Amino acid sequence: MSELKTKALSTAHRDLMEAVSFLKNGHLVAFPTETVYGLGGDARNNSAAARIFTAKNRPSFNPLIVHTTSIKEAVRYAYFNDVAKCLAMAFWPGALTLVLPLRPKHGLSAIVTSHLPSVGIRVPSHPIAQSLLAKFDGPIAAPSANHSGKISSTTAEHVLNDLSGKIAAVIDGKACTIGIESTIVQCDNSQTVILRPGGISKNTIETVLQRKLTHFSSPETISSPGQLRSHYAPCAGLRLNVYSAQKYESHLGFAKINGNLNLSRNGCLKEAANNLFAYLHELDALRRPIAVAPIPKIGIGIAINDRLTRAATPAQ
Ligand code: AMP
Ligand code: MG
Numbered sequence: 001m002s003e004l005k006t007k008a009l010s011t012a013h014r015d016l017m018e019a020v021s022f023l024k025n026g027h028l029v030a031f032p033t034e035t036v037y038g039l040g041g042d043a044r045n046n047s048a049a050a051r052i053f054t055a056k057n058r059p060s061f062n063p064l065i066v067h068t069t070s071i072k073e074a075v076r077y078a079y080f081n082d083v084a085k086c087l088a089m090a091f092w093p094g095a096l097t098l099v100l101p102l103r104p105k106h107g108l109s110a111i112v113t114s115h116l117p118s119v120g121i122r123v124p125s126h127p128i129a130q131s132l133l134a135k136f137d138g139p140i141a142a143p144s145a146n147h148s149g150k151i152s153s154t155t156a157e158h159v160l161n162d163l164s165g166k167i168a169a170v171i172d173g174k175a176c177t178i179g180i181e182s183t184i185v186q187c188d189n190s191q192t193v194i195l196r197p198g199g200i201s202k203n204t205i206e207t208v209l210q211r212k213l214t215h216f217s218s219p220e221t222i223s224s225p226g227q228l229r230s231h232y233a234p235c236a237g238l239r240l241n242v243y244s245a246q247k248y249e250s251h252l253g254f255a256k257i258n259g260n261l262n263l264s265r266n267g268c269l270k271e272a273a274n275n276l277f278a279y280l281h282e283l284d285a286l287r288r289p290i291a292v293a294p295i296p297k298i299g300i301g302i303a304i305n306d307r308l309t310r311a312a313t314p315a316q
Pocket of ligand 2: 143144152
């Protein structure tokens with residue numbers, strides 16, 4: 001692929017209109033969302049969708065999440081059963097992705113959905129993501145703006161370090177507020193299952209639904225091909241649940257275990273999620289293996305542990 005000059009855009013109206021014009025022409029624009037930076041392309045355009053897979057070097061069987069401005073727009077593409085309606089009303093706009101059966105004549109590129117009969121949809125709450133979607137006036141497919149299998153981007157700088165020359169532009173909307181990807185829930189008439197833990201905890205979802213959900217699908221049994229076991233991987237390797245690191249390692253601390261960087265000195269899991277990818281990027285730049293302190297497996301700590309476990313798994 002020939003190198004592009006990736007443009008750094010601001011959040012000013014003129015720059016957002018330039019981003020829209022890139023998108024309308026099938027080019028890719030990275031933009032901030034409340035979870036992580038997304039790598040956006042027109043979800044109805046096959047060549048834009050193909051460009052996303054090429055830029056990220058993402059396996060074609062791993063479907064992309066489609067972003068829309070509202071529930072009303074999302075309903076044009078997918079069937080919402082009562083559970084899906086309830087979750088969308090409770091959590092959209094926000095860090096929840098629903099995997100739902102596609103409607104006929106949905107108009108989305110089959111490359112986006114990896115030719116599956118379902119689609120992952122999210123309405124993001126970030127004001128710049130919302131403004132871009134409104135101005136573009138259509139669905140934007142957007143996986144995280146990083147090379148497949150590597151650490152997700154939570155700032156425009158991370159995006160440029162990873163994808164400069166491969167995408168048309170990035171909109172700099174400052175650091176993401178949640179800092180970890182959306183929770184993915186599959187809802188169809190046979191099941192409601194959490195495919196990936198994320199920004200909204202299982203407990204919070206269960207409280208809204210007033211029932212317990214089955215445990216997260218394990219990567220071995222998952223119906224979606226996207227839950228790859230090795231993901232978010234730093235270059236030099238990563239070890240989990242480490243109280244004191246070896247000399248050759250960088251130590252990522254949590255609470256009282258200090259380390260070279262501390263995800264949250266006062267043990268706040270929300271703060272830890274917010275710092276996770278930025279600190280992994282920072283330590284990864286030192287090209288030393290990373291040892292990570294234990295993180296409690298409760299609330300958003302479940303999503304943090306999910307990402308760390310995948311980051312610790314070597315690519316096959
Ligand atoms: P990300 O890698 O953050 O872009 O998240 C994409 C993930 O969403 C995929 O890896 C799947 O787990 C899930 N997903 C998206 N679309 C679908 C779909 N049509 N069917 C099942 N899972 C999906
Ligand atoms: Mg990703």
